Amino acid sequence: FPHSIHMLKSKPAARVALSARAGRSRPRVALRAPVTPAVAQCPFASGTAPDRSQSGRDGSSNVTAQAAAAATVAPASEPEQVTFGGDPWEDERWQGVKWTVYRGKAYDMTPFYDAHPGGNYLLNLAIGRDCTALFESSHLRAEVAAARVGRLPVLEGFPVEAVPPSPRPNDSEFYNAVRERVRKEVFPEGEKAIAKGAHRSGGNWAVFTILGTAIAGIAMYQAAPGALTGAFLGLCGAWIGLTVQHCANHGALFRTVWLNQVFGLMDDLIGGSSLMWRYHHQVSHHIHCNDVVMDQDVFAGMPLLRFDKRLPKQPFHKYQHIYMWALLPLMQIAFQIGDITALFTRDTDGAKLHGATNMELATVVLGKIVHFGGLIAIPAYFHGIGAALAGTAAYILVQGIVLASTFAVSHNVDEAKLVEDTTGEPAERDWGYQQLRTSANWGGHIGNFFTGGLNLQVEHHLFPAIHFVHYPAIAKIVEEEANKRGFHYASYRTLPEILVSYSNFMKEMGVAEQEEVEPRRQFAGLAGALQ
Numbered sequence: 147f148p149h150s151i152h153m154l155k156s157k158p159a160a161r162v163a164l165s166a167r168a169g170r171s172r173p174r175v176a177l178r179a180p181v182t183p184a185v186a187q188c189p190f191a192s193g194t195a196p197d198r199s200q201s202g203r204d205g206s207s208n209v210t211a212q213a214a215a216a217a218t219v220a221p222a223s224e225p226e227q228v229t230f231g232g233d234p235w236e237d238e239r240w241q242g243v244k245w246t247v248y249r250g251k252a253y254d255m256t257p258f259y260d261a262h263p264g265g266n267y268l269l270n271l272a273i274g275r276d277c278t279a280l281f282e283s284s285h286l287r288a289e290v291a292a293a294r295v296g297r298l299p300v301l302e303g304f305p306v307e308a309v310p311p312s313p314r315p316n317d318s319e320f321y322n323a324v325r326e327r328v329r330k331e332v333f334p335e336g337e338k339a340i341a342k343g344a345h346r347s348g349g350n351w352a353v354f355t356i357l358g359t360a361i362a363g364i365a366m367y368q369a370a371p372g373a374l375t376g377a378f379l380g381l382c383g384a385w386i387g388l389t390v391q392h393c394a395n396h397g398a399l400f401r402t403v404w405l406n407q408v409f410g411l412m413d414d415l416i417g418g419s420s421l422m423w424r425y426h427h428q429v430s431h432h433i434h435c436n437d438v439v440m441d442q443d444v445f446a447g448m449p450l451l452r453f454d455k456r457l458p459k460q461p462f463h464k465y466q467h468i469y470m471w472a473l474l475p476l477m478q479i480a481f482q483i484g485d486i487t488a489l490f491t492r493d494t495d496g497a498k499l500h501g502a503t504n505m506e507l508a509t510v511v512l513g514k515i516v517h518f519g520g521l522i523a524i525p526a527y528f529h530g531i532g533a534a535l536a537g538t539a540a541y542i543l544v545q546g547i548v549l550a551s552t553f554a555v556s557h558n559v560d561e562a563k564l565v566e567d568t569t570g571e572p573a574e575r576d577w578g579y580q581q582l583r584t585s586a587n588w589g590g591h592i593g594n595f596f597t598g599g600l601n602l603q604v605e606h607h608l609f610p611a612i613h614f615v616h617y618p619a620i621a622k623i624v625e626e627e628a629n630k631r632g633f634h635y636a637s638y639r640t641l642p643e644i645l646v647s648y649s650n651f652m653k654e655m656g657v658a659e660q661e662e663v664e665p666r667r668q669f670a671g672l673a674g675a676l677q
Contacts, residue, residue: 232305235274235500244501245304247276248295249314252304258294264611265403267410267506271429274500276312279433279577283315284397284611286329286345287337292316310667311573313433313580320631321578324608327623332616343401349615352595353399353409356385364520367537371525376537380544383416387549389598389614391416395424396610414513417478417521417545419485421506422494430496432610436557436584437568438663442496443557453558455658456565467653477546485510552641555588555648556603561636562586563651569664581607582628586636588644591618604635 234240234252244255255269262269264284272280285291315321329337333344363382367375393399394409413420426442434440438456447453451470452463484494489510492499499507521541526534557563567583568575585603593601599614600606605621612620628635638644 232308234305234308237305240301240304243301244273245301246272246274247306247309247312248278248281250306250311252301252306252309253295253298254301255298258298263403264397265407267407267424268397270501270503270506271424272501274498275429276309278312278314280312280428283432283577283608286325286333286340286609286612288316288325290341311571313572313575313577315577318576318578320576320582320627320633321608324578324620324624324627327627328609328612328620331623332619345609345612345616346398346401347613349393349399349613352615353390356389360386368520368525368528371529371533371537373536373540376540377544379537380541381548383541384545384548385596386412386416387418387545388552388596388600391418391420391423392598392600393614395420396428398611398613411509411513414509415517415520417517418481419488419510419513421499421502421509422485422488425497425499425502426494428610430494432607434572435568435581435607436563437572439666440496440572442494446495451652452655453652454563455655456661456663459656459658459660463656466656467649470652474550475543475546477550478542482514485514551645552597552600555641555644556586556600557584559586559636559644559647559651560654561634565661571666578608579633582624582633582635586638586644586647587621588638588641593641594618601641604637 232239234245244259245252246255247253255272259266259269268284271277281291281295282288329340333340335344360382363375363379367379369375390399390409391411391413394406395413397403397406399409400406410420410424413423430440430442436444436454438444438454444454445457448457449460450462450473451466452459488494488499489507492502521538522534525537562584564583567580582604585607587602587604589601594614594617599617602614602617602621605617605624606614608624609617609620625635625637638647
């Protein structure tokens with residue numbers, strides 16, 4: 147839900163100025179409270195690593211005592227000022243180069259651009275940034291994919307130190323253990339089957355069930371537009387948004403690239419933007435889940451909704467657990483304003499559109515024309531403006547409620563919002579552990595079918611490029627591996643149960659005193675390099 151309230155927010159005061167591009171400053175966060183150190187090699191935090199060996203929903207973290215003891219934290223100091231010899235986003239030498247940084251080296255992706263098995267629409271996300279987390283979390287055969295990157299041309303003289311470093315999923319012992327078991331147990335056919343895309347298949351029956359329902363909804367609405375048919379069409383649109391477009395834009399719905407691209411465009415048909423979604427969702431949210439500086443889903447609800455105690459508190463936030471339900475229907479409208487704004491600024495507020503092509507940018511406009519043409523213009527022409535407006539209002543209301551209710555709960559419950567899990571430098575965190583600790587599941591197979599696996603949010607965040615039909619099997623492995631290490635695995639039996647927990651969390655956030663955002667490295671001369 148928070149990523150959709152662009153219409154309701156100003157530039158959030160809680161966003162550290164690190165994330166603006168040169169020439170576009172963002173407000174800095176007030177630094178007032180003691181810093182809680184992260185369990186990582188973080189030279190910018192003070193104190194000693196906390197003992198996270200006790201697990202549970204009481205707010206305690208769950209890194210083992212051994213890991214905590216092994217972590218070393220340097221004394222506190224002012225945020226390091228990183229200097230470098232050039233601005234890769236502005237220097238003429240790198241203009242027109244499809245550059246990316248992977249594990250400290252800069253590569254030219256041009257030779258691989260049209261040969262990427264997942265399609266260049268996903269490769270575009272890596273252009274102009276450190277792609278390590280994007281890359282490693284999207285490939286089940288990590289060693290094979292890393293070897294292919296190593297054959298790309300290395301860009302000599304490239305100012306790698308100017309590019310904010312990404313987390314490194316392959317360095318997570320927990321993630322590696324889970325991934326190895328998934329390869330062997332969920333896909334026992336072997337490496338050749340995975341190479342052919344077995345992890346991107348198995349759910350065609352679900353896809354065509356959803357599409358069949360949506361086609362029926364479109365036919366009913368065009369034949370008799372009104373509140374009832376508009377509401378049903380809103381349900382269909384939400385179902386596509388949760389399942390088909392979501393999985394396809396991760397490149398996980400089909401083995402075939404062009405099918406994933408086509409079905410990803412269904413986000414545009416239901417009122418969103420597949421391009422903006424990929425940048426905001428995959429580059430910002432998935433990589434930096436619940437990071438108050440980097441994850442757009444955390445701060446985009448401001449000033450009306452406060453999803454983190456590190457964000458500024460307003461007097462009216464004490465009522466947010468009540469009035470937030472009235473904001474849900476505004477989600478679809480917020481999409482429109484956010485998409486158009488990002489089209490002109492080339493910035494989704496959580497990630498800059500460094501690699502977006504002109505064709506991709508055109509889909510934003512074309513998608514809006516098709517969406518509103520089918521939702522308002524055609525029904526108004528044949529059945530009158532009154533019927534069209536009634537149907538449109540019902541569509542927006544129902545779609546917003548369904549999407550917001552299912553999205554918001556995934557990362558906004560007490561056990562998924564421990565500040566110490568998202569402090570320190572993002573690149574120095576255990577990425578796999580962060581995804582586990584900042585996400586919460588609910589339901590099982592039925593919820594998985596109706597939400598495209600978004601009810602199993604932990605598994606989706608660990609394996610976004612795997613088809614959602616495999617998540618129930620993966621969930622058993624993740625929970626077992628988490629339990630072995632004493633990590634808390636957040637799971638609720640039903641959607642109503644987690645909705646109650648979400649409401650209680652929002653009530654708590656409405657009155658919690660503001661906490662500090664730990665100082666982070668600033669990149670001299672590049673106010674805008676973070677994304």
